[in-house]
Amino acid sequence: MQSFTEENYLKIIYHLSVISNPVQTNAIAERIQTKAASVTDMIKKLSEKELVNYVKYQGVTLTEKGKLTAINIVRRHRLWEVFLVEKLNFKWDQVHEVAEELEHIKSILLVERLDEFLEFPKVDPHGDPIPDQYGNFADLSFLKLSKLKTNEKGTITGVSEHSSPFLKHLEKLGLTLGKRIEVSEIIDFDGSVELLIEDRKINISKEVAKHILISK
Amino acid sequence: MQSFTEENYLKIIYHLSVISNPVQTNAIAERIQTKAASVTDMIKKLSEKELVNYVKYQGVTLTEKGKLTAINIVRRHRLWEVFLVEKLNFKWDQVHEVAEELEHIKSILLVERLDEFLEFPKVDPHGDPIPDQYGNFADLSFLKLSKLKTNEKGTITGVSEHSSPFLKHLEKLGLTLGKRIEVSEIIDFDGSVELLIEDRKINISKEVAKHILISK
DNA sequence: ATTATTTTTTAGATTTGTCTAAATTAAAAA
DNA sequence: TTTTTAATTTAGACAAATCTAAAAAATAAT
Incomplete structure (x- = not known):
């Protein structure tokens, strides 16, 4: 089980991986609003837990295990965004910060029931795809x-x-x-x-x- | 703004106040699954923030400010329980742990919209009353x-x-x-x-x- | 190929919330 | 009232996540 903070690091590394791989320490520091030294510390911890591959001065990549964890966080984040917009009438620009908190609630039952309640949405309110519980993204042709x-x-x-x-x-x-x-x-x-x-x-x-x- | 942990202490003190006032250190320690020494430390902190009245060896009572904060947490907890049971088909015995996490999500908009979405419930799935945003409990005659x-x-x-x-x-x-x-x-x-x-x-x-x- | 610059890491300190063990105070029993 | 017991607090330590300042490595520039 990961801490709130560890989950945040994994999520950020996942998003930054799309842009450049491996991900640099400074890039993470900027996105997570912290200092490079702190990032190094956390990366070492995640590396010990085998969630990231880390080579000094070379940046990090996610391991399979880390990637799966990250995708799961993204899944939760996007499902909550759908909930906020479709059920609670949030505007698309109001959902991010709240989903940022909701995404860290662990219960597996909660996420699966939420998915069902929302009728298995394939994209979030911004059009970003929502992976399934196994980490697979629907192959959206657009x-x-x-x-x-x-x-x-x-x-x-x-x-x-x-x-x-x-x-x-x-x-x-x-x-x-x-x-x-x-x-x-x-x-x-x-x-x-x-x-x-x-x-x-x-x-x-x-x-x-x-x-x-x-x-x- | 209070931390997750501070909120938990306030909530527990609120619940224990019903049984005995002021609330004893040991009673809090037992409920929060920690040691009496840790409770003393936290109580001092809450006292400095003027959320509790604290007299050494005499136990604690909530200040008005502390009580309002606590009631708000109770409100969030119970609203989420209603959501879990009525919308996500949780059983009444499955909701507590999850609501324990959800109750700490701060967004005021979220709570008010949730209340509206649930059509302003007056009691949670266990029959406990849900206070309004000002901390007032509906005067349930039962x-x-x-x-x-x-x-x-x-x-x-x-x-x-x-x-x-x-x-x-x-x-x-x-x-x-x-x-x-x-x-x-x-x-x-x-x-x-x-x-x-x-x-x-x-x-x-x-x-x-x-x-x-x-x-x- | 050296020097300069940027990036990253290390070392040591800080904060939050916790702990153990010992000391203190309050309450109960004799 | 004195002794015993129970509850509470203090002192000092620890783990997690962060920070600053300085050192080390990688990259870019001359």
Whole structure:
């Protein structure tokens, strides 16, 4: 059984692994709002418990055991987010901090019953996939355009916002279903995205990119 | 803002206050599964924060501030118990440990929305009253017979178990609505209760006593 | 290839909540 | 009232998770 703090480290390492593997001490320190020295201490502890592979000065990777634990935390976090939005009428921007606490409640029965109560949701309110109890993610054939990295390509397969003004905006830009796009640049300053579509270059805000669903 | 541990102490002190006031160090130690020395340490800390009144060797009482905090924890605990039983189909005997964790999640919005979602329940699955956000308990005109102390009297005003075998059992014993009873003795060994009813003496199990509702 | 810079680690201290063992106070018994 | 017993507190230590400051290693720059 892991402590609250250990679980937090595992979760952060899991998320950072997607971006770069192995994960650096400083990256963890920044995300967890602590000092690099503290991270080193905790990593040693997690390494002794065989939850991470640790080589001095080389950063960490999760072991199978650590990864499974991390995915389970992510599962709990996202299920609670669904609960908060769908049952308690939270706004999507209000759920994160609360889910951050709820995710650490251990009862297996609680999580399975919650999953059932929510009718086995496959994605959380932000469109992120919810793994099952064995750590498997449903193979969602789409992901948000905002999750693509520079030079990645994809086909527009849906939207997650159905308001008329939004759809009209996409139409004007030529961003309609079935169109093939490539991310040519992500602007650091505001997170906006430069796209290549039919040899034209267009720019869309981060907000818009979040609501466009892509399959590769 | 209090820590998880501080909250637990306040909650336990609150519950023990009902039985004896001020509350003794040893009583807290036993309930919280720790040593008397640790309790003394924590009490000093709570006293500095003006959550309890503490006089050396005399035990503790809650201050207004401490009492309000404690009642709020009780509120959260009982609301979560209702949620677990009514929405997630937990059995009444499965809820306590989980609610023990859930009660420490701080978000005020969460608790108010949960209350609303559950349609403002007045009692938890065990019949214990749920205070409102200001710490006021609905003046329930009944309480469980099992909560009466020796020599206390009351009138039977309801039951919290409606199965046919149970009701037949009560009828046979003469324990019907409107009857006046007095607790003559509580047997330590099994928690069973000896009652005086219409000058007869009868004995009922703790289980049965729990499901009989009384008004004084 | 050396030097400079950044990143990471070590060493030692701090805080929170706990513990044991000994000392103190209060309560009960003689 | 004195003695015995029980409850409580103090003193000092410990584990978890953190910190600062200094040392060591890796990376980047010249």
